[in-house]
Every structure is written in C-alpha cells, then in structure tokens.
Amino acid sequence: MNKPIIKPMLLVLAFALTACSTAPTSTSQLEMARSDYAVAQASPDVAKYAPLELAAATRALDQANTAAAKHDSLNEIDKLAYVAKQKIAAAQEVARAKAAEAQVAQAGQQRDQIRLEARTAEAEQAKRQADEAAAAANAAQSQAASAEAATRDAQARAAALAQQLSDLQAKQTERGIVITFGDVLFNTDQAVLTAQGMQTAQRLADVLRNNTDRSVLVEGFTDSTGTASHNLELSQRRAEAVRSALMQTGVERSRIDTRGYGEAYPVAGNNTAADRQLNRRVEIVLSEAGRPPITRR
Known part of the structure; x- marks a missing residue:
C-alpha cells in the first residue's frame, strides 16, 4: 500500500536534482x-x-x-x-x-x-596706448600748426593795420590810437563830408571791417567862433556825419559812438585862422582789441 506513494516522491526528487544540475555554478x-x-x-x-x-x-x-x-x-x-x-x-x-x-x-x-x-x-x-599717444601727438602737432597759423595771421593783420593807420596819419596817445579828420574834410560851417573826407572815411571803414574786435569813438570839436550852443550842435553833427559815412560802407552802428564837445578841448589857440582851423576837427579814437574806446573825463 506504500509503494504508490513512494514512487511519485522519488520522481519529484529526481526532477529537482536534474533541475539543480543544469543551473550555472x-x-x-x-x-x-x-x-x-x-x-x-x-x-x-x-x-x-x-x-x-x-x-x-x-x-x-x-x-x-x-x-x-x-x-x-x-x-x-x-x-x-x-x-x-x-x-x-x-x-x-x-x-x-x-x-x-x-x-x-x-x-x-x-x-x-x-x-x-x-x-x-x-x-x-x-x-591702444600707442594709438592714443599718436593721436595726442597729432593733436598737439595740429594745435601747434593752428597756433602758428593764427600767429602768422595775427602778425599779418597787425602789419596791415599798422600800414592802414600810417596812411590815415594815426597817432598813438594815452587814450589809444587817434585819427583826426581836419576841417578841410568838411564843407565850411557844415556837417557834410567832402569827397576827400569820404575817401578818408572809407579807409577808416576798411580798418574796422578787417578788425571786427575794435570799435571807435567819434568826437567833434569846433573853434570858439560863434555861440557855444551853435558850436556844440555843429560838433555833434560832424561826428554823426562821420558815423553815417562809416555805416554806409558796412560798419555796424553798435561799433560807433559819437560825442560833440563844441569849442571845448582846443588843441591850439583861437587867435589866428590857422589855429582855429586846427581846433575845427573830428577825432576818431580806435579802441584796443575787445575793449571799448576810452572816453574823455
């Protein structure tokens, strides 16, 4: 009765041993x-x-x-x-x-x-430093060239101004450069410039146009002949006549000031005709560069 039971168990054990023998070690x-x-x-x-x-x-x-x-x-x-x-x-x-x-x-x-x-x-x-140094050197050279050119230009203008002032018989005074329009440049007892007076005004205008940093003070004077009021009016009108002539040639009005002093400030006596003619005059005071003219005190 036990044999049928033992035989299956042996088969199971045999199968188990066979399976184990096929697995890798x-x-x-x-x-x-x-x-x-x-x-x-x-x-x-x-x-x-x-x-x-x-x-x-x-x-x-x-x-x-x-x-x-x-x-x-x-x-x-x-x-x-x-x-x-x-x-x-x-x-x-x-x-x-x-x-x-x-x-x-x-x-x-x-x-x-x-x-x-x-x-x-x-x-x-x-x-970069070399380029900057080269640029600085070029700038300095350019500035030096500009300064040299400006100096030459200033010298040329100064020489031209000196020649023009010499032609106008200008004089250096303590008030600055003074140009005198004598009585012969006006019609007698009138404030009208003669042809010669207009030519002189034209030369003065050339000076002002070439030196735009300068201005003028135009002062009129008479001799003592006649009344003081007449002389004062005539001196002012003659100063205004010079200003009008300068403006007609292109000089700005703002650069021209006028004063009429009549018989005041004579440069000679009034006893002779020659002396009185010296007193009948218009004086133009040319300012320094960039400064107004010096007025009388």
Whole structure:
C-alpha cells in the first residue's frame, strides 16, 4: 500500500536534482567580479580611456562565466573570476590615470589660454596706448600748426593795420590810437563830408571791417567862433556825419559812438585862422582789441 506513494516522491526528487544540475555554478568571487565589471562598464572614463583593457576584462569574465555554466570546480571558477577582477581593476586604474592626465593637460591648456589672453590683452592695451599717444601727438602737432597759423595771421593783420593807420596819419596817445579828420574834410560851417573826407572815411571803414574786435569813438570839436550852443550842435553833427559815412560802407552802428564837445578841448589857440582851423576837427579814437574806446573825463 506504500509503494504508490513512494514512487511519485522519488520522481519529484529526481526532477529537482536534474533541475539543480543544469543551473550555472557561481561563487562569491564570481559575483564580485560581475559587480565590478558592471561598474567599470558603466564608467564613461573606462569606455573612453581604457577600451582595450575593458575588452580584456570582458574576455576574462566570459571565461569565468563559461566555467560556471559548465559546472567546473569552484576552485577553477574562483581562479578565473580572480583573473577577471584583476583585469577589471586594471581597466579602471588605466582609466583613472589617463583621466587624470587629461585633466592635467586640460588645466595646462587652460593656463596657456589664460596666458595667451593676458598677453593678447597686454598687446591690445599697448596698441591702444600707442594709438592714443599718436593721436595726442597729432593733436598737439595740429594745435601747434593752428597756433602758428593764427600767429602768422595775427602778425599779418597787425602789419596791415599798422600800414592802414600810417596812411590815415594815426597817432598813438594815452587814450589809444587817434585819427583826426581836419576841417578841410568838411564843407565850411557844415556837417557834410567832402569827397576827400569820404575817401578818408572809407579807409577808416576798411580798418574796422578787417578788425571786427575794435570799435571807435567819434568826437567833434569846433573853434570858439560863434555861440557855444551853435558850436556844440555843429560838433555833434560832424561826428554823426562821420558815423553815417562809416555805416554806409558796412560798419555796424553798435561799433560807433559819437560825442560833440563844441569849442571845448582846443588843441591850439583861437587867435589866428590857422589855429582855429586846427581846433575845427573830428577825432576818431580806435579802441584796443575787445575793449571799448576810452572816453574823455
């Protein structure tokens, strides 16, 4: 009655033993080798810097796995797994060394790049400074040339002014340069310039047009003949006549001031005709550059 029960149990046990005999044999050494290989295989440095070493480790691990699948002895499996572990470690070590060398090389390249950039910046700065110095030198040269040209122009204008004033028989006084329009430049007892008087006014206008930073004070005088009020009016009208003549030739009114003094400020006595003629005059006071004429006190 027990045989039918025992026979199935033996069959189950036989099947179990058969299944176990087909499973690959493994050891802790082989498992560690597999784990180390997985880490190495996942490392980008190993793939980049130690591909040959990784390939050797792969072959060694394949041999260990094959021995385990064939159920070789545990001792043989461990020996092959050990060799695989060593090759895996070698691949990792080569990868670490080459990665370190690459970092050193990269750091050197970065230092070289920094030095190159520094030298380039220094060269550019030196060029900028040289350009600035050249520009400053050119500006100074241009200023010097302009100043020299301005000096020559001023000298030429001064020489021309001196010649024009000489033609007008101008005199240097404590009040400045004075040009005198004598009585012969006016019609007798009138405030009308003669043709010669107009020519003299034209030459004076030329002086003023060529020296726009100067102005004039036109002063009229008479002798003592006649009433004081008549003489004062006549002197003012003669001064105004000179101003009108200057304005007709293009001189601005704002640059011309007038004063009539009548018989005041004589330059000679009034006893003779010659002396009285000297007193009948118009004096033009030419100002200094940029200053108003000096009036009488």
